[in-house]
Amino acid sequence: MLPILKINLADNTSEEFIIPKEWERDFLGGASLAARILYPHLTEKLDPLSPESPLLFLNGPLAGTNGPTTGRFVICGKGPATNLWAESNIGGFWGPELRKAGYDGLWITGKASSPVYVWIEDGRFEVRSAAHVWGKDVYEAQEIVKAEVGVKSARVVVIGQAGEHGVLYSAICCDHGRMAGRTGMGAVMGSKNLKAVAVHGVQKIEVTEEYAKLRSEANRTLKQDNEAKVMHELGSAGVANYAEYLGAMPAKYYHQGGFAGVDNISGAKMAESILVGKSACQGCVIACGRVVDIGDGKKRKGPEYETVVGFGANLLIDNLVEVVRLGELCDKYGLDSISTSNTIGLAFHLFEMGEITLQDTGGLNLEWGSFTAARQLIHMIARREGIGDIMARGSRQFGAAFGAEDEAVQVNGLEVAYHDPRGVSGMALSYATSPRGACHNQSDYFFVDFGHTYDEIGIDYYERQAHAEKAANVAKHQDWRTHFNSVLICIFANVSPQTQVDLLNAHLGLKWTIADLMKSGERAWNLKRAINNRMGLNAYNDKLPKALLEPLKEGGAEGYSPDIEGMLFAYYQARDWDLETGKPTREKLLELGLGEMAKDLWGENNLKPVKG
Amino acid sequence: MSAIFPSEEWLKGLEEKLNSDEHYAEIAKNWEGDLFFNIEPEGNLKEPLTFYLDLWHGKCRKVDYNPAASAYPNTAFKLSATYNNITAVLTGKLNPMTAMMTMKLKVNGSMAYMMRNVPTVLDFVRVAQEVTKEIV
Numbered sequence: 007m008l009p010i011l012k013i014n015l016a017d018n019t020s021e022e023f024i025i026p027k028e029w030e031r032d033f034l035g036g037a038s039l040a041a042r043i044l045y046p047h048l049t050e051k052l053d054p055l056s057p058e059s060p061l062l063f064l065n066g067p068l069a070g071t072n073g074p075t076t077g078r079f080v081i082c083g084k085g086p087a088t089n090l091w092a093e094s095n096i097g098g099f100w101g102p103e104l105r106k107a108g109y110d111g112l113w114i115t116g117k118a119s120s121p122v123y124v125w126i127e128d129g130r131f132e133v134r135s136a137a138h139v140w141g142k143d144v145y146e147a148q149e150i151v152k153a154e155v156g157v158k159s160a161r162v163v164v165i166g167q168a169g170e171h172g173v174l175y176s177a178i179c180c181d182h183g184r185m186a187g188r189t190g191m192g193a194v195m196g197s198k199n200l201k202a203v204a205v206h207g208v209q210k211i212e213v214t215e216e217y218a219k220l221r222s223e224a225n226r227t228l229k230q231d232n233e234a235k236v237m238h239e240l241g242s243a244g245v246a247n248y249a250e251y252l253g254a255m256p257a258k259y260y261h262q263g264g265f266a267g268v269d270n271i272s273g274a275k276m277a278e279s280i281l282v283g284k285s286a287c288q289g290c291v292i293a294c295g296r297v298v299d300i301g302d303g304k305k306r307k308g309p310e311y312e313t314v315v316g317f318g319a320n321l322l323i324d325n326l327v328e329v330v331r332l333g334e335l336c337d338k339y340g341l342d343s344i345s346t347s348n349t350i351g352l353a354f355h356l357f358e359m360g361e362i363t364l365q366d367t368g369g370l371n372l373e374w375g376s377f378t379a380a381r382q383l384i385h386m387i388a389r390r391e392g393i394g395d396i397m398a399r400g401s402r403q404f405g406a407a408f409g410a411e412d413e414a415v416q417v418n419g420l421e422v423a424y425h426d427p428r429g430v431s432g433m434a435l436s437y438a439t440s441p442r443g444a445c446h447n448q449s450d451y452f453f454v455d456f457g458h459t460y461d462e463i464g465i466d467y468y469e470r471q472a473h474a475e476k477a478a479n480v481a482k483h484q485d486w487r488t489h490f491n492s493v494l495i496c497i498f499a500n501v502s503p504q505t506q507v508d509l510l511n512a513h514l515g516l517k518w519t520i521a522d523l524m525k526s527g528e529r530a531w532n533l534k535r536a537i538n539n540r541m542g543l544n545a546y547n548d549k550l551p552k553a554l555l556e557p558l559k560e561g562g563a564e565g566y567s568p569d570i571e572g573m574l575f576a577y578y579q580a581r582d583w584d585l586e587t588g589k590p591t592r593e594k595l596l597e598l599g600l601g602e603m604a605k606d607l608w609g610e611n612n613l614k615p616v617k618g
Numbered sequence: 619m620s621a622i623f624p625s626e627e628w629l630k631g632l633e634e635k636l637n638s639d640e641h642y643a644e645i646a647k648n649w650e651g652d653l654f655f656n657i658e659p660e661g662n663l664k665e666p667l668t669f670y671l672d673l674w675h676g677k678c679r680k681v682d683y684n685p686a687a688s689a690y691p692n693t694a695f696k697l698s699a700t701y702n703n704i705t706a707v708l709t710g711k712l713n714p715m716t717a718m719m720t721m722k723l724k725v726n727g728s729m730a731y732m733m734r735n736v737p738t739v740l741d742f743v744r745v746a747q748e749v750t751k752e753i754v
Contacts (some may be wrong), residue, residue: 230721230724232718232719232723232724235729236732239728239729240730244729244733247733247736248733251736251737269734272733272734273730273733274731277730456715457713457714457715457719458719458720459716459719459720467716500719
């Protein structure tokens with residue numbers, strides 16, 4: 007990996023951080039390596055929105071090599087809504103461009119005295135005033151910055167007004183609507199008065215002949231893959247119909263089983279009505295991005311599954327064009343569409359319960375199905391106006407402000423994504439134990455519950471509503487996906503374990519096996535757990551919100567609720583985690599080569615020699 | 619009605635069952651699309667095998683056992699699998715969704731139509747399993 011450019015915005019000083027080779031060996035790159043780098047800096051006392059709070063942009067080891075979907079990068083720090091480990095990975099072209107400029111990472115600390123943007127070009131950087139860009143939406147801001155740096159092919163990461171205003175679930179955007187949505191990294195960026203980072207580089211990213219051959223074969227195979235075809239033709243919303251059929255697609259803020267309007271908002275409907283094009287991230291052969299025309303002749307980004315469900319079934323809106331508009335509004339403001347739609351769903355739910363009234367909403371009638379109310383709430387959240395100021399703190403704090411924290415469908419401050427564990431029970435453990443709150447990207451186990459198995463690594467199929475018997479399988483899947491989040495391969499890419507090992511070996515000169523790959527994933531999963539344990543997380547935090555434990559009265563998940571206690575007990579055993587404290591055992595940490603973490607979590611006594 | 623797979627008798631049995639099964643008729647009432655299966659030789663199957671089914675509104679209008687690969691050029695869905703994988707699906711050892719998601723069953727055709735009609739596809743497999751008495 008190339009060096010990380012470290013900039014302190016308080017005084018514009020910089021240094022190059024050279025990544026220790028043994029860290030690269032153990033963690034590869036991406037979120038796992040970022041966790042190792044940031045481990046000493048993420049403390050319980052650290053305020054995520056303080057100048058001291060680190061914000062780290064990092065590539066994976068295959069960035070820019072045109073491997074199968076390897077052009078992603080990740081943004082990490084401490085989550086302002088969760089106070090836990092935070093990571094959010096994102097596609098587009100910015101990460102590979104950073105590598106071409108001579109760096110594999112950008113580490114921001116400090117706070118600028120006034121709004122700025124950073125311009126990085128071929129190993130040099132400059133901090134410029136962003137006073138005139140502050141307040142612009144993510145698309146306008148990109149255009150202004152690109153014009154100013156005078157390089158059309160420059161790539162820009164940017165926040166919108168939500169990040170400027172400290173909305174705790176603000177996103178970071180690059181290119182046309184590629185969003186690092188989850189965990190509020192946009193708020194951390196905004197807290198530093200950093201509006202954007204523009205990058206341009208001309209260095210060639212070299213690959214070996216062997217890698218080039220393997221890469222071509224992997225991309226060819228990926229293009230023929232059934233799932234990739236669904237993603238290409240329908241986008242991620244292509245699974246909406248099947249998810250609804252299984253009761254895995256939440257509706258009416260997780261309180262209704264099934265949504266009759268699913269045919270009107272699905273990826274299939276989009277493909278047959280408003281789709282006019284597709285977009286892809288750097289080097290990607292899938293092209294899941296949607297380009298739509300909603301009747302005004304303008305090409306705009308179409309929504310992915312989470313947005314379709316969040317602003318569709320979740321709010322009982324079955325108008326696809328309005329869902330497109332709501333998703334676009336979130337993007338422009340730089341809001342995470344999952345957390346935003348979830349928090350709006352909670353507002354509708356509390357309004358129906360009578361817990362909030364017209365007086366609280368400033369006269370806004372929060373009726374199910376009202377896209378005008380949803381639109382108004384998005385404006386209010388991003389601008390922190392009226393009830394939007396409370397909603398901007400996330401669903402946990404919003405619920406608590408009205409004495410209804412239990413009604414918020416979130417885990418540890420991160421809003422639950424739209425894969426209902428009552429329809430696909432593995433998601434119960436995915437949400438309850440994810441290191442960043444209720445996340446579906448740390449383990450999109452719903453695909454396994456749909457039927458996607460992995461023979462090479464022993465991830466088998468269990469009935470979609472099975473309980474504790476699938477706990478070890480979920481743990482294995484988390485390790486597998488943690489590997490994806492290290493290499494920063496897109497989870498939509500069905501690239502086999504052996505192919506990934508071959509690609510890594512060819513590019514990095516390793517002699518890894520599949521077992522090494524899985525061990526690396528397990529190591530990083532436990533490292534993130536250790537970071538969170540040190541910041542105060544314990545076994546009590548591993549839980550599900552009330553709504554997901556109440557059986558639905560209809561639909562594909564009718565009558566079922568996951569036995570979360572039994573599942574967690576089996577999961578802890580599979581992980582070798584301590585049942586009382588929720589920490590990985592000392593022995594497990596030592597086995598994984600995490601001696602420093604073993605010492606920090608368990609003290610000095612009885613330390614065994616550290617592996618390696 | 620059940621028969622040994624693969625055989626012409628099995629395909630006829632499948633046609634008959636598709637045309638008499640009430641659950642299939644209901645769930646597939648909006649389905650419009652023919653299927654062309656290409657079974658690749660493996661194990662006890664020494665030569666490539668094909669079969670064709672024309673499925674329409676919950677009924678099977680036509681079957682064709684081992685037609686030429688070029689016989690139905692405009693088929694809505696072309697599916698291919700090795701013999702062992704197709705028999706694993708027919709005996710219930712391999713979940714049909716797993717087969718599709720792991721590329722043990724390759725699918726060519728409109729993914730929009732397929733994803734909108736997964737329940738129909740799964741029920742078609744159920745019927746096919748029920749008419750499979752024995753595997754060669």
